[in-house]
Amino acid sequence: MQRFPNSQIHSWDLTPEQAIDLQMQLREQVRIVDDFAQPLQTVAGVDAAFEDDGATTRAAIVTLNFPALQPSEKTLVRRPTTFPYIPGLLSFREIPAVLAALEQLQHLPDMLLCDGMGIMHPRRFGIAAHLGILTDLPTIGVGKSYLCGKHAPVPDEQGAWVPVFDKGEQIGAVVRTRAGTKPLYISPGHRVSIATAVDVVLRCTTKYRLPETTRYADQLSKDKANNGGLQLPLG
């Protein structure tokens, strides 16, 4: 019953210094090339929220069929928060709860879209990359604000995007998912190329700034009225 063998490769009881050392080590395993089931049949949104003044982490996952984007399954779990929020170390705060939520899914999604960065990170190991290595699932980082890298201004038209560079290499793209709103910072996490990451995010976006995956996961993670995290039929 060990769904993600790799999720045991390291402890979560770490100091910020140890967490950084771990990122430097695990980044070697990240693969930024398209290596996933095609055609894509399901995509899932991953999100975390906090309650009890931050003492409790709530992780939500909503799977949507692709490309129709209709919800097919969802899970919500609560776990004690064990790591502070430190820019660059977000994954150590949110992933433990996310893994627990993934374990409860009846069916594994073909791809995960996470809140935050993939390789568009100071050490190329944002939450989407970390989650990808631990689960060996294809992942994409969907950031709502800037973390690092340089890029030209993004044209204000739906679908426009410009590459983001850091230290001589492209680490992702800034994407205008909707005109008149702030762009999204897209980067691969694992087993996906930069171009495909941008393409998938745009295909998951309809009339709003955020892709449907993120919207559904956000809604679930913030939903106060729920059955304690039990899976519920959608409709």
Next chain:
DNA sequence: GCGACAG
């Protein structure tokens, strides 16, 4: 040394 800093 100074500025920046996902959720």
Next chain:
DNA sequence: ATCTTGTCGC
């Protein structure tokens, strides 16, 4: 992330 009402602008 979270605390929070109405409000300005497309």
